Amino acid sequence: MSDYNQDEGLSLPSNHQQQALALWLQQLLQEPSLPDVPTSLPTPRFDSPVELLFQGNYHLHFYQQLPDFCMALLSNDPLAAVHYASLLYHLVSCHECHSAYLDLYDSLRTAVFPQGVRPILGQGTRTLDATPHRMLGHLCQTLISQAEALLLQARHDHSDANQPARALLQLTLQISAHIVQGTTRREALHDLVRVATLFDGAPASQSPDSDAYAYSPALPGSSKVRSGILRSSRRQPASQPPDAPAIQLRARNLDGLITQHGKMLELHLQDLDQLLQGRFLCINVPLGSLFEPVLWRGGNPRSIRSTSPVDPNGSLVTPLGETELQLSNPEERNMLEALFLLLQVRACDQDAG
Amino acid sequence: MPFTAHDLRYRPEQSYPLLYAYLHRNAQRYLGSLKYDAFEVDTVVGHVVEQLVRLGLFAGGDSSPKNALDHLSDAQFYAFLSRSVHNKAIDRLRKRHFPISTSAELESTERDEPEDDPMEGAATSLWGSAPFSTPEEITLHLSSQLALRNVLKHCIQKLQAAPNQLQAILHELADIGADDLLQVLSEDFQLSLPSSNPLNPHLSQHKDHAHKKIRLCLQKESSNLTVTVALRLCEYKHLSHETHEYTVDLQTLAQDDLSVDAVHSALNELVADGLLSWHNGEEMVHLDSAQVKRLTRFYKEE
Numbered sequence: 251m252s253d254y255n256q257d258e259g260l261s262l263p264s265n266h267q268q269q270a271l272a273l274w275l276q277q278l279l280q281e282p283s284l285p286d287v288p289t290s291l292p293t294p295r296f297d298s299p300v301e302l303l304f305q306g307n308y309h310l311h312f313y314q315q316l317p318d319f320c321m322a323l324l325s326n327d328p329l330a331a332v333h334y335a336s337l338l339y340h341l342v343s344c345h346e347c348h349s350a351y352l353d354l355y356d357s358l359r360t361a362v363f364p365q366g367v368r369p370i371l372g373q374g375t376r377t378l379d380a381t382p383h384r385m386l387g388h389l390c391q392t393l394i395s396q397a398e399a400l401l402l403q404a405r406h407d408h409s410d411a412n413q414p415a416r417a418l419l420q421l422t423l424q425i426s427a428h429i430v431q432g433t434t435r436r437e438a439l440h441d442l443v444r445v446a447t448l449f450d451g452a453p454a455s456q457s458p459d460s461d462a463y464a465y466s467p468a469l470p471g472s473s474k475v476r477s478g479i480l481r482s483s484r485r486q487p488a489s490q491p492p493d494a495p496a497i498q499l500r501a502r503n504l505d506g507l508i509t510q511h512g513k514m515l516e517l518h519l520q521d522l523d524q525l526l527q528g529r530f531l532c533i534n535v536p537l538g539s540l541f542e543p544v545l546w547r548g549g550n551p552r553s554i555r556s557t558s559p560v561d562p563n564g565s566l567v568t569p570l571g572e573t574e575l576q577l578s579n580p581e582e583r584n585m586l587e588a589l590f591l592l593l594q595v596r597a598c599d600q601d602a603g
Numbered sequence: 604m605p606f607t608a609h610d611l612r613y614r615p616e617q618s619y620p621l622l623y624a625y626l627h628r629n630a631q632r633y634l635g636s637l638k639y640d641a642f643e644v645d646t647v648v649g650h651v652v653e654q655l656v657r658l659g660l661f662a663g664g665d666s667s668p669k670n671a672l673d674h675l676s677d678a679q680f681y682a683f684l685s686r687s688v689h690n691k692a693i694d695r696l697r698k699r700h701f702p703i704s705t706s707a708e709l710e711s712t713e714r715d716e717p718e719d720d721p722m723e724g725a726a727t728s729l730w731g732s733a734p735f736s737t738p739e740e741i742t743l744h745l746s747s748q749l750a751l752r753n754v755l756k757h758c759i760q761k762l763q764a765a766p767n768q769l770q771a772i773l774h775e776l777a778d779i780g781a782d783d784l785l786q787v788l789s790e791d792f793q794l795s796l797p798s799s800n801p802l803n804p805h806l807s808q809h810k811d812h813a814h815k816k817i818r819l820c821l822q823k824e825s826s827n828l829t830v831t832v833a834l835r836l837c838e839y840k841h842l843s844h845e846t847h848e849y850t851v852d853l854q855t856l857a858q859d860d861l862s863v864d865a866v867h868s869a870l871n872e873l874v875a876d877g878l879l880s881w882h883n884g885e886e887m888v889h890l891d892s893a894q895v896k897r898l899t900r901f902y903k904e905e
Contacts, residue, residue, distance in 0.1 A: 271746040300645050303653050
């Protein structure tokens with residue numbers, strides 16, 4: 251498309267007034283810029299995570315119009331600029347969207363008006379397991395970030411994006427299950443709980459709460475040295491064989507464990523505060539509603555009541571729900587572990603108050 | 604099996620490994636000396652994947668509107684992906700400050716296609732540069748096109764509720780010599796030209812607030828929509844010899860590209876601005892000659 255002519259259609263002859271107005275418009279539209287970023291990048295380590303292109307400067311509404319706008323220009327649509335006037339005004343003010351526009355225009359032009367040899371088609375029988383885990387982690391972060399952008403845009407537009415955001419987060423869980431390395435998986439899911447509970451009316455805080463214990467999965471092989479005493483971070487329940495698959499949880503200095511009996515997931519807590527002894531606990535699994543393969547006890551993963559009170563030793567064992575997924579299957583275990591990225595526990599009567 | 608844009612939209616989990624493999628091959632091809640740097644290759648691949656997610660294509664399902672990418676043929680879609688990788692590879696080479704000698708180095712490597720040199724075509728293209736390639740070019744276009752300049756007028760008009768801010772903008776327009784626009788605005792608001800008024804001591808503050816409001820207004824879809832409908836009212840009005848009023852029906856205003864809801868919304872905006880008298884539910888817009896004159900003067904004449 252070489253003959254796009256801005257003097258066609260409704261244009262007026264260029265004159266001094268138009269140029270002065272253009273300059274004024276540019277100053278008006280360009281918001282104060284952020285501090286300059288360094289122009290040269292440090293040499294990254296080979297295992298550094300791949301950073302996202304957009305860190306809070308993604309304008310979903312405008313960005314998603316870009317392909318159609320580019321195609322309208324490539325098709326010589328004389329009204330392209332008029333139909334996309336608000337986008338054009340935005341492109342003046344947004345460096346990221348303007349760069350994306352130039353990139354997309356160039357790529358679409360190459361696609362529509364090919365020069366030379368066509369690229370080879372994609373082939374292969376690759377699987378997620380054979381894909382580098384760093385890239386699976388990057389994809390998870392991208393999907394979570396996109397889900398957040400959808401929710402924020404919907405709030406701005408007074409619309410509902412829960413279903414598409416939820417679909418992206420479910421896909422994230424499925425893909426993360428293929429990441430074998432625990433730390434990579436944890437990094438990939440770093441923002442999952444925050445985004446999944448963004449506007450659900452009951453934000454799941456991960457900050458310290460005097461009334462609640464916030465458990466999350468412990469990294470494999472972690473052990474802590476506290477007060478000069480080396481303590482194993484995992485204490486297997488007596489009813490479980492030593493090598494039975496389990497998800498180990500930690501809440502500051504407390505240990506917890508999720509085990510499985512048949513289909514039933516069971517929560518084991520120990521060293522709970524004296525104030526909780528003899529009381530029933532309410533368990534909140536914020537990501538529980540994201541994940542349908544678990545039938546939660548009581549039906550609400552945000553409020554699962556323990557079947558018994560905390561015993562005099564500060565321990566509690568209580569069922570959480572049933573699932574076909576098996577902790578003995580590595581992928582299914584990873585998915586369940588992601589589900590328990592945050593598990594909050596508090597006395598049930600505190601909820602009522 | 605090759606993947607398609609449809610697969611990426613509806614079967615993301617299955618198609619991602621294939622997409623990754625395809626992008627990876629292309630990234631190695633275009634990264635020249637960086638082709639063995641796993642981080643750089645993955646960064647290029649990651650940026651293209653993120654672009655596809657952000658565009659609503661990858662994992663977009665039915666909830667994300669289909670766009671031009673969905674309508675490309677398979678061969679065109681692969682060409683699009685390949686070129687996207689090419690562009691991202693050039694970004695990385697530039698960011699890593701690879702010297703131009705990289706090109707020479709690349710030329711000595713095995714090449715199966717002329718495109719293998721990533722720097723080739725980076726500065727110039729066979730088709731020339733893209734339209735709107737700089738913010739300057741865009742603003743010149745915006746200020747020289749009547750239909751687009753009407754959106755600016757509409758947004759300045761919205762400042763009527765804040766007379767000091769409106770006055771600050773009129774001052775600015777006078778300062779830059781935008782006399783034609785200033786004349787239309789002043790007549791419409793029945794304001795004296797700013798040069799005849801004493802300078803407001805808080806002019807700078809009012810100007811900043813006005814800029815922010817205009818900036819937001821210009822980027823709102825509804826502003827463009829309102830101007831579009833106002834222009835169509837001017838263009839398609841029909842004089843009834845019986846009632847001596849002008850009328851336009853809603854379907855004429857909607858044409859093929861606007862929904863009836865969008866027309867309703869724009870008409871309500873014009874009513875709020877005092878330019879029309881129309882009520883929700885009416886299938887016809889009635890205009891008296893004074894309203895037509897004002898609409899035409901503001902949105903069409905200059």
